[in-house]
Amino acid sequence: MLLEEIIKEIAICRACDIWEHYKINVPPEGNWTARLMFVGRDPGREEIEQGRPFVGQAGRKLDALLKSLGIDRKAVFISNLVKCRPLNNIAPPFARAKFCADRFLKREIEVVSPKVIVCLGAEAARYLTGQVGVMSRIRGSVYKYGEIPVIPTWHPSYLVRLEKMDPEAYADRAWEMYYDVEKALNMADEE
Numbered sequence: 001m002l003l004e005e006i007i008k009e010i011a012i013c014r015a016c017d018i019w020e021h022y023k024i025n026v027p028p029e030g031n032w033t034a035r036l037m038f039v040g041r042d043p044g045r046e047e048i049e050q051g052r053p054f055v056g057q058a059g060r061k062l063d064a065l066l067k068s069l070g071i072d073r074k075a076v077f078i079s080n081l082v083k084c085r086p087l088n089n090i091a092p093p094f095a096r097a098k099f100c101a102d103r104f105l106k107r108e109i110e111v112v113s114p115k116v117i118v119c120l121g122a123e124a125a126r127y128l129t130g131q132v133g134v135m136s137r138i139r140g141s142v143y144k145y146g147e148i149p150v151i152p153t154w155h156p157s158y159l160v161r162l163e164k165m166d167p168e169a170y171a172d173r174a175w176e177m178y179y180d181v182e183k184a185l186n187m188a189d190e191e
């Protein structure tokens, strides 16, 4: 399967009505042979403006975390369950997110074949691990998507919101996310 084909298909996909809201599809990006893959829920406002995933506040938070672990963003692969932005950033029903992920994310994972996947937030964790639960319970644990280890952690957009509302809780969650990604990185290096 040509990787470019997936990107081209994403760009012209109109298969569901999520596209109707903002009329732009945001493809994944990064290293197609990455050992580590990150999966979020859907693109935000800045992502649809730039047509790239994780380039807004949450993306900058993720970039800073990667940098603190000595990882170049270009070395990893970054994607979302859903390639179009839901209206007003309201999470689409899981079946709708799954519809998009089955069309694209599933094939991206087959092509990239990462050593470890990090789920950013509950929706990605539900799709890739089947776990439906609060992130505080499942984060940092190792699940499997096929043969690929999957580690759920906080979505960086949650950390962005928490930093303003509750700096103390933010410090705890930020450390947890650091720990989870470091764990994923170490596992990817071992595989």
Ligand code: SF4
Binding pocket: 010, 013, 014, 015, 016, 017, 018, 019, 025, 082, 083, 084, 099, 100, 103
């Ligand atoms: S959300 Fe996914 S399935 Fe729906 S139009 Fe966008 S790319 Fe296609």
